[in-house]
Amino acid sequence: MLLEDLRTHVLDTALLLPKYGLVWMAGGTVCARDAQTGYVVVTPSGLDYERLTPDDMIVTDMDMNLVEGKYRPSVALNLWTGFMRSRPELTAVVHTHSPYATAFSVAYQSIPVITETMADWFGQPVLVTRYLSVEDPEFSTLPIEVMGSGYAVLLGNHGPITVGKTIAHALERAVTLEEAARTYSIARMINVPVTLTEEQACASFDYYHNRYGQKKS
DSSP: OTTHHHHHHHHHHHHHHHHTTSOOTTOOEEEEEOTTTOOEEEOBTTOOGGGOOGGGSEEEOTTOOEEEOSSOBOTTHHHHHHHHHHSTTOOEEEEOOOHHHHHHHHHTOOBOOOSHHHHHHHSSOBOEEEEOOTTSTTTTTHHHHHHTTSSEEEEETTEEEEEESSHHHHHHHHHHHHHHHHHHHHHHHHSOOOOOOHHHHHHHHHHHHHTSTTSOO
């Protein structure tokens, strides 16, 4: 079996999505690129992850040609590989249907940087696209354009996508984004929320990724 470790990691991450309340049943997607081969491992389309094994994950090349696997890959593989092609430093994509972030996609409202934790992981607001079916000609390009240099985008009337240099980063962004959307929703019921400025968000992102924790100053 090709890329057994990466296949296991992709499945393990997919199994965490319902545990964090980000998807239910067969919803959501996890996709990751192997740095050495350039091959992509992605969850299969429409199957309950609880019943799958690492062998059920699909391996393709970056042009979506099947390398190994018995099922059809995620129907949005053209978009997942598009993110990684446009930003070569990215190796992982997580797509969820988390309720609060999805609510913002339905309301067509961006999620501003409202907490230091959100700033640490995103450094900028998370924007929303118009509704795009998987058969829309812009499905594989518009979300990439809207996300730009960021690390997440909301698909209109659908849900969030988060990306990262590792699967762990993409997953943590998915969890952090849902928590930020929930917090922002609550704050708006209390008063007018105060959001971080662009300068504050960028500074927090830089500090977290370059000097926080065990990193040398």
